[in-house]
């Protein structure tokens with residue numbers, strides 16, 4: 053099996069998942085790990101049997117940075133993965149993954165998916181604290197969510213990703 057991992061990651065959370073997936077799947081058959089704008093990406097996607105497509109969550113959707121890679125996924129088996137700031141609910145993760153999947157071209161087959169929480173920059177918490185002074189009902193839960201996200205993806209998330217890759221028959 054030849055595979056490629058293409059991902060979009062602004063602050064490193066989704067990159068951590070991509071690097072873990074690469075470790076789990078191994079060097080053999082790995083044609084590419086990187087961003088869509090990296091040299092050789094599109095050629096590797098076209099040649100791959102399986103593509104692992106990872107994204108951070110940007111306003112509920114897959115990162116626009118991945119758009120150039122998506123047309124190359126026609127006829128490919130795709131494992132979708134990503135990180136998002138809000139956590140604590142599988143239903144939320146599943147909804148985000150559904151939106152990621154809706155960005156795929158017709159003819160791409162999703163063989164597995166994984167989503168976990170990813171920590172956010174401290175500036176976000178500072179903004180929530182300022183907003184909570186005016187509207188604590190709305191922003192205190194967001195501060196709690198921010199604090200829950202710190203340290204994610206963690207070892208438990210990486211182990212869960214391994215399990216999802218195994219369930220998809222990739223590892």
Ligand SMILES: Cc1cc2nc3c(=O)[nH]c(=O)nc-3n(C[C@H](O)[C@H](O)[C@H](O)COP(=O)(O)O)c2cc1C
Pocket residue numbers: 060061062063064065066067107108109110111112113135136137138169170171172
């Ligand atoms: C502009 C922007 C929009 C975001 N929108 C969402 C969102 O709609 N839902 C969510 O759960 N997280 C959202 N996040 C949080 C990131 O998706 C999350 O921190 C992710 O783990 C970042 O991954 P990265 O480190 O790979 O870039 C947003 C972050 C930014 C900067």
